[in-house]
Amino acid sequence: MQLSPLQSRLAASVIASCLVLLLYLALFSPQFALAAELDIIPTAYDAAELAYERDDEVETSGPVDLRSPKYDPGFALFDRGIIGRVADNVVTLENNQLETSNLVPGGIMTFVFQASSVSSRGVEDSKDSVELRRSLSDSEESPVDEFENEDITSEPELERRQQATKTLWISANTCEQPWPASPAQTTVEPPQLTLYVSTSTDNTSPGPLADANSQKETTFTQGAVMFNVSVNRDIYFSVSAPNVSSENFDTTKQYNFRLVASLDQYYYSYDTKADDDLIWVDSDARAALLQTKYLTNSSDQEISTLPYVIFAHNRENVMINGIRNSYCGLSNYAQIRNLEDGSSGQVTMGLKKSGAQNLTKQEFYVTGLNASSNYIGILARAPVESTSAQKRQVDNSTIGGGIVFQPTTFDTKPDGPCTFIFNLTLCDETQYAVPGNSSNFPNGTELAKFYEGYTQTMWDNFDKVMQQVPCETSSTAKYSLARDCADCKTAYKNWLCSVAVPRCEDFSTPDRKYLQMRNINATFANGSKVDKSLLSNYGHLKAYTSSRNPQIDEVVQPGPYKELLPCQDLCYELVQSCPASMGFTCPRPDSEFGFNTSYGLKLGSSLSCNYPGSAHYPSSGSTLSVSFFGLAYSIGMLFVLLL
Ligand SMILES: *[C@@H]1O[C@H](CO)[C@@H](O)[C@H](O)[C@H]1NC(C)=O
Ligand SMILES: *[C@@H]1O[C@H](CO)[C@@H](O)[C@H](O)[C@H]1NC(C)=O
Ligand SMILES: *[C@@H]1O[C@H](CO)[C@@H](O)[C@H](O)[C@H]1NC(C)=O
Ligand SMILES: *[C@@H]1O[C@H](CO)[C@@H](O)[C@H](O)[C@H]1NC(C)=O
Ligand SMILES: *[C@@H]1O[C@H](CO)[C@@H](O)[C@H](O)[C@H]1NC(C)=O
Ligand SMILES: *[C@@H]1O[C@H](CO)[C@@H](O)[C@H](O)[C@H]1NC(C)=O
Ligand SMILES: *[C@@H]1O[C@H](CO)[C@@H](O)[C@H](O)[C@H]1NC(C)=O
Ligand SMILES: *[C@@H]1O[C@H](CO)[C@@H](O)[C@H](O)[C@H]1NC(C)=O
Ligand SMILES: *[C@@H]1O[C@H](CO)[C@@H](O)[C@H](O)[C@H]1NC(C)=O
Ligand SMILES: *[C@@H]1O[C@H](CO)[C@@H](O)[C@H](O)[C@H]1NC(C)=O
Ligand SMILES: *[C@@H]1O[C@H](CO)[C@@H](O)[C@H](O)[C@H]1NC(C)=O
Ligand SMILES: *[C@@H]1O[C@H](CO)[C@@H](O)[C@H](O)[C@H]1NC(C)=O
DSSP states (O other), rough: OOOHHHHHHHHHHHHHHHHHHHHHHHOOOOHHHHHHTTTTEEESSSSHHHHHHHHHHHSSSSSSOOTTOOOOOTTOOSSSSTHHHHHOOOOOTTOOOEEEEEEEOOOOOEEOOOHHHHHHHHHHOOOOHHHHHHHHHOOOOOOOHHHHHHSSSSHHHHHHHHHHOEEEEEEEEEEEOBBSTTTOSSSOOOOOOEEEOOTTTOOSSSSSSSGGGGGGEEETTTTTEEEEEEEESOEEEEOOOOOOOOTTOOTTTTTEEEEEESSSSOEEEEOOOOOOOEEEEEEOSOOOEEEOOOOOOSOOOOOOOOEEEEEEETTTTOOOTOOOOOOOHHHHHHHHOTTTSOOTTTTEEEEETTTTTTTEEEEEEOOOOOTEEEEEEEEEEEEEEEHHHHHTTGGGGBBBBBEEOOOOOEEEOOOOSSSEEOSSSTTTOOOOEOOOOOOOOHHHHHHHHHHHHHHHHHHHHHHHTTTSOOOOOOTTTTSSOOOHHHHHHHHHHHHHHHHHEEEEEOOOOOOOTTTTEOTTTTTTTTTTTOOOOHHHTTOOOHHHHOOSHIIIIIIIOSSSEEEOOOBBHHHHHHHHOOOOGGGOOOOOTTTTSSHHOOOOOOSSSSSOOOOTTTOTTTTTTHOOOOOOHHHHHHHHHHHHHHH
């Protein structure tokens, strides 16, 4: 092949270039390898130390020796421009330090969390990496200079990985906010604070005026904010207060917030899902009982301290609008709350084991409520304060962990006969409003004694009959192979407690199929009578003119009321569990009068019949306290079919 003069010149220059390149590689390749090694050296030092060493180095010595162990390359994790040069108006935060600040509307407050505080902590706290270093140096045959040793082991890289995965949990709560200018101003909520976070060295004062691309902006939600970011460099963040319209708000009132940056967990958090963590059991005109879900998975799990607190607030009142996710804000402004001195004021709290499996719940008995009012209840866990954590010598990682759950609504009944009772001995799951009369029984404790006495008498009679039943005999002599005397006793107790202690609703409650009018011929406390048309329609029916338990009308004298009927499965369960000789029967569902005025049916949603442990479960079926009832229900249905 012949090459033109031009082509041969090109070929010559290509070959020459290749040779030059080869020569270059052969001569300079060691430097490439050195650069890769250097990458891991700097992280072996504490970052703060590193900064000073580096400054010394730069100022005192001349040209930097690449091989010197003290060399600090420009691509270190910690930018030279930041360290030791925190601006005056920036507050430096330590891990788990609670920072409280006022902020005028339109104002801003900037913080920095220095990556150096992670590094020193990582070295102190990380037993693993220390142990690893020891074992590696032990295996080293010849004793070596400590410095070299560190270079040889893989420890620096370990530590670097650890640092890179450390997360900073920033959380804040609005404690105070501008108040409405007038009580009539109920529609506009105070505007929320905003958190700006920057990890860019170019943006050391994040805020509404800084470049939006170099920062993350998170507006508080109902007075709370949560933000997590990995700490591989200094984190700058600001809390900015919005401008507030003086038309709607008293702008002389400042914002006040609390902020914590933690390497362990959020100090303040809130639950974003409304999954019914707080359940309204029942209420009367002045008080309500609320409870948590089960806190344990088995009966032998013991809880010694009360894990939660509760806030309650009238829904008409606007003082907690805009701070419903803020533990701090609720502590300041919720009408019913834990008091500063640690006492719970209008709330009595306790733990209760209940259900077939004896699982634990926390209960809150809230008093001092207004009649016929709507409330929200908010379940919360107080954050563990750093001071108390240190006092009790506990691990610092338990600091924080505060959480505010989504609100639950509940109502109080009108002033009337329905009175809340609880803490009965036999009917230990009876906790609801029952027919009462404040002249005869001034408070729930007194009224509970009446119902306790009545159910105990019934139970004693049943127990006498039970003693005639061959319980402890061989299986052939037993009354049933499937059920024993314990089943019968449980079924009777559940039935008795629901039937003899009626669950009361005020007479003014709108009619529902499962609400049965009782005692309608009696007079109300104010001396008036029920509507004439009702009397003429139902006045001749015993189910309407008396209570199921006649002693209620005679002794308590509650006046007219409505009863939430017991669930029919309680009756079927009783009939099936007890010997036929005891003669229990249930009214047939198609009986003309009897079933509809005696028992209610479990409907898909809402509280449609009464059973031990019943509550205003938002979607009944799934949350019914015990599987026992699900089972009983299906057997009950089978029984109906067989009839
Ligand atoms: C951490 O932040 C990321 C996005 O910034 C978010 O998706 C994640 O849910 C946060 N983690 C927690 C536990 O809040
Ligand atoms: C608040 O108003 C002032 C003056 O009108 C303005 O300079 C500032 O940017 C505003 N701040 C915010 C956060 O909107
Ligand atoms: C109960 O079990 C569930 C699922 O197994 C678990 O998520 C939960 O943490 C357990 N609760 C307690 C208190 O042990
Ligand atoms: C529940 O507790 C009661 C009394 O403390 C006990 O008699 C019963 O056996 C327990 N039930 C279970 C399932 O542990
Ligand atoms: C009860 O009603 C009064 C008068 O309306 C009100 O001032 C008070 O805040 C209410 N209290 C609660 C706990 O709802
Ligand atoms: C917790 O942190 C404090 C300072 O923030 C420190 O004095 C204390 O020793 C730490 N306690 C533990 C158990 O780490
Ligand atoms: C419940 O009753 C017991 C005695 O039966 C009493 O000691 C206890 O104080 C009562 N609890 C409440 C909350 O009233
Ligand atoms: C209930 O009333 C009785 C009798 O008047 C009284 O002795 C008792 O202290 C009251 N209990 C409460 C909790 O108010
Ligand atoms: C409550 O009891 C008193 C005294 O026994 C009685 O006069 C009054 O009528 C009763 N109240 C109602 C609503 O029946
Ligand atoms: C008396 O009380 C009943 C029930 O609380 C109520 O419906 C009725 O309107 C009252 N009557 C008068 C005259 O206040
Ligand atoms: C209830 O009142 C109605 C109408 O006033 C009357 O016909 C009926 O006999 C009364 N019933 C009882 C049990 O007193
Ligand atoms: C009982 O209730 C059922 C279902 O609501 C209804 O169909 C039936 O007519 C009622 N019976 C009587 C006697 O009211």
